[in-house]
Amino acid sequence: MVKMTVNGVERTHEGDPSMPLLWFLRDEAQLTGTKYGCGMSLCGACTVHMDGQAVRSCTMPVAAVAGKAITTIEGVGTDKVGKAVQTAWREHDVVQCGYCQSGQIMSAIALLQSNATPSDADIDTAMNGNVCRCATYVRIRSAIHSAARALKA
Numbered sequence: 591m592v593k594m595t596v597n598g599v600e601r602t603h604e605g606d607p608s609m610p611l612l613w614f615l616r617d618e619a620q621l622t623g624t625k626y627g628c629g630m631s632l633c634g635a636c637t638v639h640m641d642g643q644a645v646r647s648c649t650m651p652v653a654a655v656a657g658k659a660i661t662t663i664e665g666v667g668t669d670k671v672g673k674a675v676q677t678a679w680r681e682h683d684v685v686q687c688g689y690c691q692s693g694q695i696m697s698a699i700a701l702l703q704s705n706a707t708p709s710d711a712d713i714d715t716a717m718n719g720n721v722c723r724c725a726t727y728v729r730i731r732s733a734i735h736s737a738a739r740a741l742k743a
Contacts, residue, residue, distance in 0.1 A: 594655045596621070597665030607653035612636045614652050615662055623663035623692045627721070634720030637693035638662050644700035663692035671702050671741065678737035686724035694720050698734050707738055 592603045596619055603614050615621045615638070624647055627635030631646035638647045639661040666672030675698050678684075685691050694717070701708055701716035708716065713731050722730070 592652050592656045594652075594657065595659045597660070597662060603652045605652075608651045610648050611638070611650040611652055611655055611660070612647040615647060615660075621662045621664050625689055625692060627690070627693075632719065632721075633690070634693040634697060635690050637696040637720065639696060639700060642700070642703060644697050661696075663695060666695065666699055669699070671699050671737075674737040674740045675699050675702065675733070678733040678740065682729050682733040682736060684726050684729040684733050686722075686726055690720065690722045694722065694730055698730070698737070701734065702738055702741065706741060708734065 592607055594601055594603075596615065601619055603609070603618065612624060612626060615624050616626075624638055625635040626648060627633035629648050631649045634646070636646050636648040637644050639645070640650070640655060640658050642659075667676060675695055679691070679695060684694075697717055697720050701713065705712055705716075710731060713734050717727075717730065
């Protein structure tokens with residue numbers, strides 16, 4: 591049995607501890623905002639926060655999150671940084687197809703929580719590995735800068 595906190599709610603997984611966290615979140619916790627993309631931690635669609643750090647949930651075994659705090663896209667709206675990023679995403683019309691965006695947002699939030707004024711290079715480094723097939727990278731970078739300015743104000 592593996593216990594963890596997901597978006598502030600204690601959850602228990604009684605199945606296979608090697609099951610990827612992504613499938614626990616989607617199938618057992620019914621939190622479907624986190625997406626399956628590649629299954630190899632290469633595309634970023636499955637990004638969630640574990641104790642505040644951005645991690646890929648598609649290859650993270652549930653056993654590795656025992657006692658940890660997991661935040662998914664469904665849980666970021668209660669946080670000041672999460673709200674600022676979500677607002678900036680809407681203002682900059684970042685989303686095109688939307689499939690990758692939960693992972694993009696999770697990585698952007700993790701960046702701004704650790705670096706309040708990121709440079710373009712900082713953004714590129716932090717967002718590396720988050721793939722957007724619609725190529726909204728310019729809007730993503732612009733939205734991150736906008737969220738950083740809003741948080742400073």
